[in-house]
Amino acid sequence: MTRKQRRMTIIGGSLAVLALAAALVLNALRDSIVFFSTPTMVAEKHVAPGKRFRLGGLVQPGSLQRGDNLAVTFEVADGGAKLPVAYKGILPDLFREGQGVVAEGVLDANGVFKADTVLAKHDETYMPKDVADALKKQGHWKDDYGKVSDRGKPAATTAQGNPQGAVQ
Amino acid sequence: MIAETGHYALVLALGLALIQSIVPLIGARLRDDALMNVARSTALAQLLFVGASFIALVTLHVVSDFSVANVYENSHSMKPLLYKITGVWGNHEGSMLLWVSILALFGGLVAALGNNLPLSLRAHVLAVQAWIASAFYLFILVTSNPFLRIANPPIEGRDLNPVLQDIGLAVHPPMLYLGYVGFSISFSFAIAALMEGRIDAAWARWVRPWTLVAWIFLTLGIAMGSYWAYYELGWGGWWFWDPVENASLMPWLAGTALLHSALVMEKRNALKVWTILLSILTFSLSLLGTFLVRSGVITSVHAFATDPTRGVFILLILCLFIGGSLSLFAGRAGSLKQGGLFAPISREGALVLNNLLLTVACAVVLFGTLYPLAMELLADFKMSVGAPFYNLTFAPLFTLLLLAVPFGPMLAWKRGDLLGVTQRLLAAGVAGLVVIAIVWAWTRGGSALAPLAIGLGVFVIAGAMTDLAERTGLFRLPFATTLHRARGLPRSAWGSVFAHAGLGVALIGIVCETTWNSEYIATMKQNDVAHVAGYDVKLDGLFQRQGPNFREMIAEFNVSHEGETLSVMTPSKRSFTTRGSSTTEAALLTRGASQLYISLGDATAEGAIAVRIYHKPLVLLIWWGPVLMAFGGMLSLSDRRLRVGAPKPARAKQRLQPAE
Numbered sequence: 001m002t003r004k005q006r007r008m009t010i011i012g013g014s015l016a017v018l019a020l021a022a023a024l025v026l027n028a029l030r031d032s033i034v035f036f037s038t039p040t041m042v043a044e045k046h047v048a049p050g051k052r053f054r055l056g057g058l059v060q061p062g063s064l065q066r067g068d069n070l071a072v073t074f075e076v077a078d079g080g081a082k083l084p085v086a087y088k089g090i091l092p093d094l095f096r097e098g099q100g101v102v103a104e105g106v107l108d109a110n111g112v113f114k115a116d117t118v119l120a121k122h123d124e125t126y127m128p129k130d131v132a133d134a135l136k137k138q139g140h141w142k143d144d145y146g147k148v149s150d151r152g153k154p155a156a157t158t159a160q161g162n163p164q165g166a167v168q
Numbered sequence: 169m170i171a172e173t174g175h176y177a178l179v180l181a182l183g184l185a186l187i188q189s190i191v192p193l194i195g196a197r198l199r200d201d202a203l204m205n206v207a208r209s210t211a212l213a214q215l216l217f218v219g220a221s222f223i224a225l226v227t228l229h230v231v232s233d234f235s236v237a238n239v240y241e242n243s244h245s246m247k248p249l250l251y252k253i254t255g256v257w258g259n260h261e262g263s264m265l266l267w268v269s270i271l272a273l274f275g276g277l278v279a280a281l282g283n284n285l286p287l288s289l290r291a292h293v294l295a296v297q298a299w300i301a302s303a304f305y306l307f308i309l310v311t312s313n314p315f316l317r318i319a320n321p322p323i324e325g326r327d328l329n330p331v332l333q334d335i336g337l338a339v340h341p342p343m344l345y346l347g348y349v350g351f352s353i354s355f356s357f358a359i360a361a362l363m364e365g366r367i368d369a370a371w372a373r374w375v376r377p378w379t380l381v382a383w384i385f386l387t388l389g390i391a392m393g394s395y396w397a398y399y400e401l402g403w404g405g406w407w408f409w410d411p412v413e414n415a416s417l418m419p420w421l422a423g424t425a426l427l428h429s430a431l432v433m434e435k436r437n438a439l440k441v442w443t444i445l446l447s448i449l450t451f452s453l454s455l456l457g458t459f460l461v462r463s464g465v466i467t468s469v470h471a472f473a474t475d476p477t478r479g480v481f482i483l484l485i486l487c488l489f490i491g492g493s494l495s496l497f498a499g500r501a502g503s504l505k506q507g508g509l510f511a512p513i514s515r516e517g518a519l520v521l522n523n524l525l526l527t528v529a530c531a532v533v534l535f536g537t538l539y540p541l542a543m544e545l546l547a548d549f550k551m552s553v554g555a556p557f558y559n560l561t562f563a564p565l566f567t568l569l570l571l572a573v574p575f576g577p578m579l580a581w582k583r584g585d586l587l588g589v590t591q592r593l594l595a596a597g598v599a600g601l602v603v604i605a606i607v608w609a610w611t612r613g614g615s616a617l618a619p620l621a622i623g624l625g626v627f628v629i630a631g632a633m634t635d636l637a638e639r640t641g642l643f644r645l646p647f648a649t650t651l652h653r654a655r656g657l658p659r660s661a662w663g664s665v666f667a668h669a670g671l672g673v674a675l676i677g678i679v680c681e682t683t684w685n686s687e688y689i690a691t692m693k694q695n696d697v698a699h700v701a702g703y704d705v706k707l708d709g710l711f712q713r714q715g716p717n718f719r720e721m722i723a724e725f726n727v728s729h730e731g732e733t734l735s736v737m738t739p740s741k742r743s744f745t746t747r748g749s750s751t752t753e754a755a756l757l758t759r760g761a762s763q764l765y766i767s768l769g770d771a772t773a774e775g776a777i778a779v780r781i782y783h784k785p786l787v788l789l790i791w792w793g794p795v796l797m798a799f800g801g802m803l804s805l806s807d808r809r810l811r812v813g814a815p816k817p818a819r820a821k822q823r824l825q826p827a828e
Contacts, residue, residue, distance in 0.1 A: 003509065006509070006510075006511065010517075010520060013512070013521070017525060017528050020564075020565075021532055021561070021565060024564055028560035028561045029539075032554075032556035033540075033552070034551060034553075035550065035551045036550035054550075054551075066772070069690060070691060070778055089689055090689060090770070093749070093750050093751060094749065133550070
């Protein structure tokens with residue numbers, strides 16, 4: 001084999017592996033990614049039952065109900081719309097009424113979101129970033145949402161508008 | 169006073185780094201030894217001052233000086249001493265200080281141990297190190313000063329995030345940073361080589377041990393982080409394909425590729441340009457990881473409080489270093505001489521394939537990590553790319569890689585004999601097939617992929633053993649000769665055997681855990697018994713206990729297997745009053761490599777409690793694998809030919825070493 005042929009072998013091999021990887025990625029992108037929605041977006045877009053997505057919003061205060069054998073139902077709200085969520089299992093440590101939550105699952109025929117995972121991907125402000133951004137975009141962001149952990153300042157300020165959103 | 173001293177020491181370190189960035193380069197231009205030697209002194213002095221600054225911050229945390237904002241926000245006077253110390257890097261400012269301390273440590277080590285480096289190479293390397301250091305000192309001093317005082321000091325601190333109050337914090341971040349930052353050395357060597365326009369096999373001999381050190385720590389750091397997430401988060405998961413985890417996986421993949429390509433360069437003087445590029449990419453990915461974690465682009469337990477200016481600053485550093493180094497590479501790479509011809513089927517060819525698959529796998533992870541961010545920025549919708557994506561992309565690529573792993577070390581340099589190697593690997597292949605058949609028969613009706621994957625793991629392990637057997641002439645030669653040969657085998661050969669076997673071990677653990685994991689979730693009352701994978705788990709009762717800075721509710725479980733009582737397991741739920749948050753402390757019972765795992769949910773009003781019990785078969789193999797890999801790395805590092813700063817072995821001795 002000449003030097004050139006050897007080089008072509010290596011380049012050909014590299015291209016083959018790259019093509020394989022590209023094919024794998026494109027194939028995976030078709031059905032393995034999960035979109036993020038808020039209850040308002042779900043209401044507007046009429047998400048089909050059975051389509052997997054992530055639902056983010058605030059747990060509606062007073063909506064949490066515990067059933068038999070670890071079944072729980074609660075509502076996720078974003079200020080514009082509400083969506084009932086059913087989940088079976090143990091809720092994460094950081095799950096609270098009135099605070100942010102992200103759940104992954106599908107809508108059933110009755111319009112109930114059947115979650116199979118409830119994520120606790122919070123930072124120390126108890127607000128998932130996805131939820132915070134979505135709320136800011138919809139104009140429902142309240143300045144005190146991000147400061148729940150600040151025990152010295154209970155949620156007293158309810159100023160509308162989004163001073164934090166302006167920085168983004 | 170301590171805070172001001174620490175701050176001042178950091179400013180002095182910045183000054184030293186600025187001197188070190190410029191003076192040695194002028195020295196190299198003028199061929200002035202004295203000016204070039206400045207780098208050595210400044211690197212050591214930097215280590216001294218950054219070390220002092222770090223110790224100052226540790227002291228502030230230990231004595232709970234709440235007049236310092238960083239201590240106030242992350243500490244509590246009642247916190248145990250261990251967490252007062254580890255809490256230093258359990259926050260943004262402190263972790264950045266740890267980052268630069270480790271950078272200074274590596275710089276100091278190059279200065280102290282690099283006496284056999286050519287003077288100008290050392291000057292260049294240390295100057296590049298100083299550029300990185302200056303950028304990060306500035307970052308800390310401008311945006312994240314850990315020594316800021318509060319005007320009206322509070323009497324009590326706000327405590328550390330409870331999830332971080334664990335021994336894992338003492339080990340995971342320092343290990344990970346030793347890995348991340350360790351790759352800065354190969355980066356500096358690569359930039360120095362490009363600036364000097366000179367690179368040879370000796371260069372690779374100097375770079376490889378440093379890369380190896382970083383790689384060992386990164387391997388252990390990732391494994392440790394994974395085990396920590398497994399037992400601390402309470403869901404029994406050990407890898408979530410979270411962007412922050414990917415941020416540590418990408419440098420590992422690139423670093424592993426670098427380790428192998430440096431081997432080709434050292435032994436055969438080939439793949440020079442590629443090795444240089446990989447050195448740059450590996451450290452760039454480390455910087456990208458720092459950016460992703462520290463900028464607040466991603467929310468997780470790793471991203472502490474976020475601040476947009478910090479993100480922009482790190483992004484600038486990122487662009488400057490990655491853009492600068494790649495432009496330098498583009499401009500200078502052509503001037504590096506190529507050398508060392510080899511046939512596609514050869515050890516070099518196998519290592520090229522290794523590099524190809526590792527970098528492509530790394531690119532896939534990079535894509536999966538950045539795609540959601542890009543989509544959010546460009547198309548304004550949010551989505552997540554999780555395990556299903558990586559199972560469809562990363563897994564097939566890694567399967568190909570694992571299939572090739574046993575072949576690589578057995579191929580000869582320059583021109584290999586694939587057929588011969590296949591024949592010699594026949595036993596390993598048969599072992600893999602037999603295991604596939606046994607596992608398949610045993611778990612009939614289950615997943616078809618799992619037995620295949622386990623067979624692949626066995627093939628990789630058996631392949632590593634075959635390599636060893638071939639080299640020592642096991643079964644072919646008298647046993648005494650084999651022993652003698654085994655003793656004479658270079659440690660690096662032993663190292664690669666262990667590291668490759670570790671891959672197979674980890675694979676088997678991953679497959680067993682994900683396929684045959686049994687889960688039991690229910691509410692249990694006192695004296696209820698749960699049956700999980702042949703174990704009887706009885707809830708004996710619930711107790712309250714007061715910890716130093718938390719209250720905890722402990723559930724006591726009696727575990728028995730076939731009527732024989734094994735142990736008492738006590739998972740608990742801790743509530744931390746200061747932060748008003750709670751954590752779940754899982755209880756683990758280890759049986760061989762398998763584990764029984766209990767974590768608690770919420771207690772109901774009637775005195776029952778939600779309980780999650782997992783049986784995880786062979787789960788510990790997931791972490792024994794990386795430990796084996798790291799052990800292999802250490803063996804290889806102890807090889808006298810590679811020892812940092814060791815003189816070259818005598819010619820005669822080198823000739824006696826068996827061919828690899």
